[in-house]
Amino acid sequence: MEISYEHANPEAGNESFLLRINREHERQTPCILIDAGGGVDTSELLADDEYLAAILLTHAHLDHYQSLDDAHRDGAPVFTSPGTAAIIKDVLEEGTRHYSISDPEAVLDRVEPIDGWQDVVGDDISVAPVPAGHTPGACGFLIRTRDGEESFRALATGDFTQRDAGGHVGFDPDQFLEVDALFLTAATTEGVSDTITDIVETLASRANAGSKTLCTASGLTGTHLATILGATEHELEYSIPVVLVGQIAKLYDALEYEYPNVETVPEFANPHECLEAGTVTIAGPEVPNEGSSGRLFDAISDDGNATLVQVQGGTTTAKDAGEFAGTVSSFTFSNHPTEAVLDQIVETIAPTHVIVTHQRGRSLERYKDKWNSYTWATGSSGSEQLYRDGTFCPPYWTGDATKRRVRNRDTQQSTIDVGDGVLEAAASVPELKQRDSIDLEREGVDVDRLRDGLHIGPLVEAEESPKAVVETDRSASPQDTRVASALATDGGLYRTVGNSLAENEYVIPDSDGVVEEIANPSVVDVLLDSADGNTGTDTDVTEPTSKTDGERGSSSEEKESSTETEITTETSEVSYTEETVSETNEERTTDTDPDMSKTTTEETVADTIEKKPTETVQIDPAIRALAEQQASDEEESTVSFVESTVKTYLADTLRGQEPWIETSGVTDRQLTIDADPALEQLIAATATVNGEEDADSFVVKTLCEAIGLDVDERELPIGGLEEMNELVVATTENEACPHETRNEVVQAALERRLL
Secondary structure (H helix, E strand, O other): OEEEEEEOOOOOOOOOEEEEEEOOOOOOEEEEEEOOOOOOOHHHHOOOOEEEEEEEOOOOOHHHHOOHHHHOOOOOOEEEOHHHHHHHHHHHHHHHHHOOOOOHHHHHOOEEEOOOOEEEEOOOEEEEEEEOOOOOOOEEEEEEEEEOOEEEEEEEOOOOOOOOEOOEOOOOHHHOOOOOEEEEEOOOOOOHHHHHHHHHHHHHHHHHOOOEEEEEOOHHHHHHHHHHHHHHHHHHOOOOOEEEEOHHHHHHHHOOOOOOOEEEEOOOOOHHHHOOOOEEEEEOOOOOOOHHHHHHHHHHOOOOOOEEEEEEOOOOOOOOHHHOOOEEEEEEOOOOOOHHHHHHHHHHHOOOEEEEEOOOOHHHHOOOOOOOOEEEOOOOOOOEEEEEOOEEOOOOOOOHHHHHHHHHHHHHHHOOOOHHHHHHHHHOOOOOOEOOOOOOOOOOOOHHHHHHHHOOOOOOOOOOOOOOEEEOOOOOOHHHOEOOOOEOOOOOEOOOOOOOHHHHOOEEEOOOOOEEEOOOOOOOOHHHOOOOOOOOOOOOOEOOOOOOOOOOOOOHHHHHHHHOOEEEOOOOOOOOOOOOEEEOOOOEEEOOOHHHOOOOHHHHHHHHHHHOOOEEEEOOHHHHHHHHHHHHHOOOOHHHHHHHHHHHHHHHHHOOOOOHHHHOOOOOOOOOOOOOHHHHHHHHHHHHHOOOOOHHHHHHHHHHHHOOOOOOOOEEEEOOHHHHHHHHHHHHHOOOOOOOOHHHHHHHHHHHHHO
């Protein structure tokens, strides 16, 4: 028996490949195609004595199905997971309209959902789908083949994550034994958890502020986000009404999701019917230039109180603030594992061969000889031999040392008495499973950070904390407006949340005096605003705090203003002021001109930043450089990035979380260079010639120069921190706090976020 593979589109996405299984007694060689991304042409891949026995479709993202109709031949079945099979018709119809898929019907007739072992050629060649996370309906595939006494077992991961995706279970390497060849998708992404959390927090906070919030995303990404928002309401009891429109609605329904706060509108005539204040509307495509999202975007593009959140895969150009009157944000969301996870998977599965897919060019080179396996990281065109007549075939460039290492490892494994239990596990297949309820942490959401960002506290029992109403003078300034709220027994800030108006009965009048429901009234201190500085409303509504041992409190002016506020517990109606806040601690004014009473949050923040005097702090130059780089990556100014970071740090301090515990020791790190003795001696000699005290300082100095880091540039501009000076000072005076100066507080906050 001979087993070989060939990359099916190495010059395109390199995510598709052909597996050939050549057995002596067969006149024609059966071949299996795993995925059919852009540019796959089976008429060129297959020889006259070969035929397509099956296509394995891992999931319904365009770069894995784009050539499905052209690649299909020989009446081959298209095996996929039940989830992907449920949506493939809608997906291919969309592909026909936008991506030149010409004949989806022929493919649809051959699609077969499978959830266990499925014979392809007799019972000698079989395939089975395995959980992959990544996106709803995604799977990888196990492929086993035998010829007499010979057997071979391959695993194709497809795009995967160890995180769940819309409740679909993630990839677990511990469930795979006796894998000879691992076809490893090496598309990686760092910081996915932070991105997911940021997206959910942005959508939830903007909708809760009463904004018409349009989220634009691709079909499966939009569906995935809808499930997370549904779980957020269920798990955190934070109400987020969601409307899914167009293709995303169809996919959500086909996958049989049901969340009480999610409504689907597959087709619509009037865009305004799908857009409501306080609601998240999700539609595609990911940039609203056309289709459902384009029509919805046109309907609110002139609305200064509306919000546009674009969730992109990384290949499109987002709309900016110049094209939209309201608040605009964009996120790059690509749900893949980290580089470290790839290492863990190879180490756990320990295959003889690792074939790297979904990477090209220089991105492939870093995998050569990386793992204790025969690693194929070439992206080559043409057939590559993996196995022949009982022997594993190493790549032709593999050295003798690598061959010995792999052979020794395989010999050691084969001599272990594995027992019947392990043999049975090796023959089993991990169950394709969709959880009954979505777990936010399994999906990658940082629940604690989301709670903090949305200011969600424990639920307060009604009999212990009766609802309150604040009667305010409409002419009073916003800083004189205070909402009574239940306080924790320890003086901490709590927020009451619920699922209906009947439970909370918070209302807010809009600009025309019409009362609108606010499902999750924002009752928070100004320091607990969202990290980007946006309060999400036109009015700054804060919660009174009690001062205990000097840790929490309000100024004398705030105490005086609070005595002017009449509080009653007979009703739960809250009156809010409508004036826009434009103020600092030194000078605060309220604009009562009706023509100037509304501005977008983005404009307000920008104006405030421009008016604040710019100061500097002295911090580690590497931290300064990282902060500037991260701010640039997130498309915000360094000043606002630093300000939001310090605010979050101080807020956690006020909550008693002592964030400095998390960062203690962060700076106590050393750079270790694995160099041979001769190189170490040469470095030491060169350091002496250059007048350096030791080799370590010479290496560090040289590296700093190489990356363009000026070790003397320690100044970092800040803005907005002057209004927090008292809190910074109070933090440094805390006996448990290791910081003594404002410089140290800023640096510690940045270290915590960046490192």
